[in-house]
Amino acid sequence: MNGFNWRTLSADELEAQYNPRKSVPDFEQHFTAWVERSASARTRLPGAYDLRYGPGPLQTYDLHKPEGSATGRPLVVLIHGGYWRGLDKNTMTFTAEPFVAAGAVVVNLNYDLCPAVTLDAIVRQMQDALVHIVAKAADWGTSAARLHVIGHSAGAHLAAMMAAAPWAGDLGARPQIASLGLISGVFELEPVLHISPNQEIRLDSAMAVRNSVTRFAPKLAGPVLVAVGDDEPQAWQAQSVDFHQACRDAGTQAHLMRVANANHFNILYALADASKPLCTALLRQCGLK
Template structure:
């Protein structure tokens, strides 16, 4: 596929008339969640720099509760944890502790650094989430678009957990929405204008090229109905890769007309996606 075709296929913004109202809704719904859940702990540091912080929304029921860790998208260069707590009212009422992770953004931060920060957040949660009613043995990571990529990096196998003092299987499951799992096509299109990946960085940060999650790991996949062919193909290929490795893969069809940016709102109510997530966390 040539550069022009790759630019079209990986231009998520072009699949909607205007992303700004949807991004504004992320922030408005998250502000509403904070107002509705006064026990939320906002801006807790997990590392030494300002972007290394997270927000915790404790479960409505007594713990230890499974932990839903959401990593926002934005092509690694947009958004914040302040835009990422919109699912907390629904999921905390269902018995989950919800965490929204923040991280430094490209191009100021490399993808290697962004992945390092997300892994550091996971390590922090293993050591600290019990103080907030969460169960570190039941951490379920989730993300959309670039956040789907980062969640997949946390679910991937390999020896990286041992370097952080984590157990070999540091996450109990994952929800991956319209994610990016093979980064070489992005290196060859407009996305690399801010990501600045070389070939080696694209390889080491591609979940499709890393050891899969442990056999039996529950994984929920969904991709928006109006995505481009490449986004749909990436999800299909990663789901197949994980299923072949023995993971418990659930593919949830997105609603008709859903787009790259609004699919995450399916986590906010009793939808097929939300039900699948709760089952994966042992709450249904």
């Protein structure tokens, strides 16, 4: 690991390092921009909205398919952030555009939020979603063998868990993920026990251990791109650095990308722009370039 010791931090320092809203005072303007850009994108993207993969209030997804009747297209799954307690898929729609334009079928996932459900329940919902998506893949003109999962923040954690978390027998075979794109993620959860968002997340020590994916990093046949902003707090960057190293230690092909002039929130604009290195790298990783 990189040697960063969060246990030496004061309560205020922990909050500043592990609560992204504290490190970016104007974070709300990004939420507004994501919603506005996503609403605009929905006027251009072909889509079917609020489809269901489960019974929970927010167990829904949007489906975006390129024009035409091609088969075997890459299948890209997007998972939004919000520290498992906020936001929804309507903040991520704009990031789907370059992938659909390049020929991918894109699924933009929602999930129920803490404190209405636990993080354990959210992980299970994401597993249910992947099973549902893979079963539908052929109908959508895509291939379950070309499944790529991309997540931001808490969504990056959930994406990683899809490849690494224990898989319940009642789910059937685990879908094989071709690649992961993990953007400004949180992977080691013990520090979250000590910051204010946990009043809503409601992690306890055992749940934090069960869901600290750095400790059981995925062994993936395909690549993992771990991206983090250069302007993010040191401890938050360490989450990505440590997870990247854990993947490599597990024998997974992993690449760490530091995104210049990016914080936890504006990094999403780089995901949505096919001219930026982050989007370009993920398009290539998904077989779209």
